[in-house]
Amino acid sequence: MILYFAKHPTFDLIGTASTSQTDSIYFSDNGGQEGEYQSVAGGYRSYGATVYFRPDQSAHVKEMTAPGNYILYKDRNGDSAWLTILTCEHDPLSGYDTITAEDASMDLINETVDAYSAPKAMTIADYINLFVTDSGFEIGVNEIPDLARTLSWESEETTALARILSVATQFYAELNFRFEVSGIAVIKKYIDIRKSLGRDRREELTVDAQINSIVTNTDVSDLYTSVYAIGATPEGSDSAITLKGYNWTDPDGRYVLLADGSLRDPVANQTWSRLVDRTALTSGFINRIKTYEAKTQATLLNSALDGLKKSNHPAVTYTVDIAILPNDIQVGDTVHLRDEKEGLFLSARVLELTYSYSTETGTATLGDYLIESSEIDPQYRALAQELAKQNKGKDGTDAVVLSVSSVNGNMFKNTGISTILTVSISVGGSILDTAEKMHAVFGAKAYLQWQVKNVGELEFTDVSLTDTRLSDEGFLFTVGVADVNNKSTFKCELYY
Structure with missing residues (x-):
């Protein structure tokens, strides 16, 4: 790998350094001093390196590495990375x-x-454009263009970067910094707004193969089943707002808001009631007083409800010791973890990623764990085993047929478009109509790829695997007015 050093602000090439220690100017980890870092929370890329040189090259390298200058390189996925040098410690001796x-x-x-x-x-976009004025950055991809919120910040002397990251957090979005490069010059600087970075890689990491171990950590120290929420103090008032007197009914019927402002979870209380008498589980709630910055009862309820949902069960985290990190993994990607001996099956997102170009090794921090079911219907296990024994092409018994149907027809008048496209896969005399059944037969890496072609377009375009219109890994596709431009053609393919 080669680092290109360019002068600020002209982008004139000053020099290069490579990972080859046979070159006169090279860079290495030097005990952890070389590496690229990315996180879902930040979105931007950080890089650190130790650049080595001969005594007669000291002045030249000092010019190359001067703070404010630029570094350009191709990352491990072949994309152009462009960074500004922030600090430099020059040690000529x-x-x-x-x-x-x-x-x-x-x-x-x-x-x-x-x-x-x-x-x-x-x-x-309004907020980000407001805080990046005159920086050269502009909005690139925006996956939530219509969502609007009224936000405020009281703190002063906050960096523009910290402010736009705060904006993203309050819109539940994730950012990606992207650059359009020509030669060694940056032509465009983009901030992409994503609902979620990364995608499901269909990558399976197994203990005793790609994983050394999975350690399960369970904690009930912050568990509660009832919360009394306190918000901000309105201007001109002597007391903070609470949920007392607020009228709300849970549409799902699980959570209950009492007249005194307490928000309760009777379902969780069935398990965690403090009462010794297990026949009287309508009381004995574990109560917690929580303070939020909400300025209205509506936003206070949302904050209290979010907190209660996160804390009404044991907090379970996992420490994963990864032996082999997939080469093409990126921040935000979802991977699948397997410990067959423990019967533990998880999915997890890559929240942080560090990669050393000099040693070609990387480490990942995983989070957002979800327990995946391993209870596969025995008939589908048997079907998978039977298909494995069959000879390919014999009497067509291994033929795979994928069908798409619409629950509300496929012709609509004017803009009255509302339907769900459903997928079924026929194989070996059986019908697979869920993702679980598909994985049981075709393996964990099997997936459905939807594509769409609108009027005037010559080619189909892939629908993202994480598109919010997809359910059950693509077996259900909800189509509405905004998804059809005069006439649209949808198709779905199975990959395994």
């Missing part, structure tokens, strides 16, 4: 420079923004 760089750059890190209160509900 030892013959090396230690540098740090980030792709959010001084344009957003050094700029500070003031307190701000939106005069009305604004979109995420």
